[in-house]
Amino acid sequence: MSSTVIGPSCISLDDAATDSLTSAGREESTQEKLALIIPTLREAENIRGVLDHVRSVLDPVSIPYEILVVDDDSRDGTEEIVSAVALEDPRVRVLVRKGEKGVAGATLYGWRNTDAAILGVMDADLQHPPELLPALASAILAGNDVAIGSRYAAGGSLGDWNPVRKVLSAVFLWAALPVQRKQIRAKDPTSGFFFLRRECLDQIRFHPYGFKLLLEILVRGRIRSIQEIPFTFAPRSRGVSKATVKVALEYVRLLATLYAIRLGLRRN
Numbered sequence: 001m002s003s004t005v006i007g008p009s010c011i012s013l014d015d016a017a018t019d020s021l022t023s024a025g026r027e028e029s030t031q032e033k034l035a036l037i038i039p040t041l042r043e044a045e046n047i048r049g050v051l052d053h054v055r056s057v058l059d060p061v062s063i064p065y066e067i068l069v070v071d072d073d074s075r076d077g078t079e080e081i082v083s084a085v086a087l088e089d090p091r092v093r094v095l096v097r098k099g100e101k102g103v104a105g106a107t108l109y110g111w112r113n114t115d116a117a118i119l120g121v122m123d124a125d126l127q128h129p130p131e132l133l134p135a136l137a138s139a140i141l142a143g144n145d146v147a148i149g150s151r152y153a154a155g156g157s158l159g160d161w162n163p164v165r166k167v168l169s170a171v172f173l174w175a176a177l178p179v180q181r182k183q184i185r186a187k188d189p190t191s192g193f194f195f196l197r198r199e200c201l202d203q204i205r206f207h208p209y210g211f212k213l214l215l216e217i218l219v220r221g222r223i224r225s226i227q228e229i230p231f232t233f234a235p236r237s238r239g240v241s242k243a244t245v246k247v248a249l250e251y252v253r254l255l256a257t258l259y260a261i262r263l264g265l266r267r268n
C-alpha cells in the first residue's frame, strides 16, 4: 500500500488531524504488535535487501509485525520497489511524504500511521544489523519501555568511522548528558536504532529536527526503564550518506530546545 502526505512541524502521536488511524484502530493498540519504521531518502539500492533481511529475522519471532517505509519523495525507485514488495506481503507498506525532509519527522509520521503498541526504527542501509531486532523486541516484551541498539554499551562499537566523525559523535554524546534525567541516562542516546512502547509518547509534541529523535524521547517521554543492547555500526551497504552539516546543525537546534524545556524557559 502506498500513500502520500504533507506533515505538520511539531508532531504528537495523539493528534487526530492527519492520521489514517481510526478510533477502532487505536483500541487495537493493546495488542503486542510491532511496527518497524525504515525512513528512506534515496535508498533504492538498499531497500529490497533490508526488507528481505528484516523479514527473515522477524518471521521466526512470535509477534505480529509490520514494516513501514517512510520515504521523503526520493523519486529514485524506492517507492516502486517497496510497493512491489507490499503487493506480495501486506505487512509491508510505503508512505511518501512530500515537501518534508528529516529522519525524526519521518519516523514520527510512520508511528502515527500504525496501531502497533511496540514501535521501532532502523536505517535502510544495513548499518543497523537486522539480527538485533529479536533482542530489541524481547527487551520490550520483558517489560522495558525502551530498547536501544547501542554503539556505546559494553561490546558495541562505531565500527570503521573516520576519526573526525568519532570525535563529533563523542561531542554530541557529551553535550546530551546533562539534559537527560539521571534515572534514565542512556549510554547511546543518539542511536537511530531502537524500540519503545507507544504509551511512552502519550501527550508529547515532538520536534522533528534532524536524526536524533531518541534523545528527545529519553528526555521528554514517559519512560521508566531502558535496556541497551550492544552492536557494531556496519559500513553503509550501498548508496550515499545523508549525514550532512545541516543534520549536525539540526542536532544543535534540538539540544537547545531540550535544554530550554528542561530549564523551564519554554513549554514545548
Ligand SMILES: Nc1nc2c(ncn2[C@@H]2O[C@H](COP(=O)(O)OP(=O)(O)OP(=O)(O)O)[C@@H](O)[C@H]2O)c(=O)[nH]1
Binding pocket: 038, 039, 040, 041, 042, 043, 070, 071, 072, 100, 101, 102, 103, 106, 122, 123, 124, 125, 127, 236, 240, 241, 242, 243
Ligand atoms: N525519510 C527520510 N529518511 C532519511 C532522510 N535523511 C536520511 N534518511 C534515512 O535515514 C537513515 C540514516 O541516514 P544515513 O544517510 O544512513 O545517515 P548515517 O547512517 O548517519 O550516515 P552514513 O554512515 O554515512 O550512512 C537512512 O535510512 C536514510 O535513507 C530524510 O530526510 N527523510
Ligand SMILES: [Mg+2]
Binding pocket: 123, 125, 127, 236
Ligand atoms: Mg547510514
